[in-house]
Amino acid sequence: MQQGGGFLPYKTTTTVNLGYGLARAGKRVLVIDTDAQSNSTYSLLGTLDQEQTLFDVLTQGVRMADTIVESVGQKGLFVAPGSINLSAADLLMASAPGRERKLARALNQVKDDFDYVLIDTPPNLGVLTVNSFIACTDVIIPIALTTYALIGISILETTMQELRENLDVSLPIFGVVANLDDHTRLSTDVLSAVREHFGDMVFDTVIPRNIKVEEAHNQIACLFDYAPTSTGAIAYSKLVKEVLQRAEGN
Ligand SMILES: Nc1ncnc2c1ncn2[C@@H]1O[C@H](COP(=O)(O)OP(=O)(O)OP(=O)(O)O)[C@@H](O)[C@H]1O
Ligand SMILES: [Mg+2]
Incomplete structure (x- = not known):
């Protein structure tokens, strides 16, 4: 996710x-945290003190299966944890052979254990984001309904097109999530522009x-537990249904 x-x-x-x-819909889900900030790891585990993380997978050849842990609050939801060490990945992996495909290779060994694998990416287009693009089957694009949304989209699309051409990956867009x-008037106008640009891809x-x-x-x-009747929880549970519908047609 970008x-x-x-x-x-x-x-x-x-x-x-x-x-x-x-996971609440009964699926087995893996979240892979490729961001050195490790916000999704912290959010799902409540700590950042895992012994082995994605950093060890990408730089030391540790098996991804040996890093995966179940989230604290949700059965069926697992994390391949990130760590602050990932901030050195660009430097450390710069001359590693096959550096762009390390995540894809690691994921290959575990992907059959899960129904869905979600990859959280860093904010910059470094080796970890490129690895994520190569490892994924589809891309979900979150977009904020603010002034800069359309600039962001055009930068992202140029980048995705370059990656498609240079790395020979198809990178289909699974869906666009409008947020915020x-x-x-501004968010309504931006939403119209986003729908005009992406058509049916927008959830x-x-x-x-x-x-x-x-x-x-x-x-x-x-x-969904913290504030089940909030507008945010209701919207995200509708989004989950749409994702299931798109992925599985039910
Ligand atoms: N719908 C929303 N309403 C209010 N706050 C939101 C909403 N969605 C996200 N946020 C908040 O916005 C902040 C930024 O979101 P988030 O951490 O998901 O961005 P990110 O893309 O992962 O950022 P980074 O590139 O730094 O990793 C977070 O504090 C999050 O809780
Ligand atoms: Mg983040």
Whole structure:
């Protein structure tokens, strides 16, 4: 999943809430945290003190299966944890042979154990994001309904097109999630522009700006338990249904 603190935000929020929602729907879900900030790891485990992390998988040849742990609050939801060490990955992996495909190779060994694998990416386009693009089968693009959304989209699309050509990957877009709707004129206008640009790829569900989304994240809680009647939880559970519908046609 692409973009955040930078030009297209809400990767971690999208990953974590989809992860909870899909696991609550009975699916076995793996979240892979490729971001050195490790926000999704912290959010699902409540600590960052795992002995072995994705860093060891990518740089030391540790098996991904040996790093995976179940989330604290949700059965069926697992994490391949990130760590701050990942901030050195660009440097350490710069001359490693096959550096762009390390995550794909590691994931190959575990992917059959899961129904869904969600990869949370860093905000920048470094070796970890490129690894994520190569390892994934589809891309989910979260978009904030703010002024900069359309600039972010065009940068992301150029990048994806370059990767498709240079790395010979297809990178299909699974869906576009519009987030931070606050029913202002601006968010309505941006939503129209996003729908015009992406057509049916945009999920019908639009995520509202809702403080409960942020609170759940900060309190290491599952939004669906923390504030089940909030506008945020209701929207994310609709989004999960749409994702299941698109992926499985039911
Ligand atoms: N719908 C929402 N309403 C209110 N706050 C939200 C909503 N969605 C996300 N947030 C908050 O916005 C902040 C940024 O979101 P998030 O961490 O998902 O972005 P990110 O793309 O992962 O950023 P980074 O690139 O830094 O990893 C978080 O504090 C999150 O709780
Ligand atoms: Mg993040």
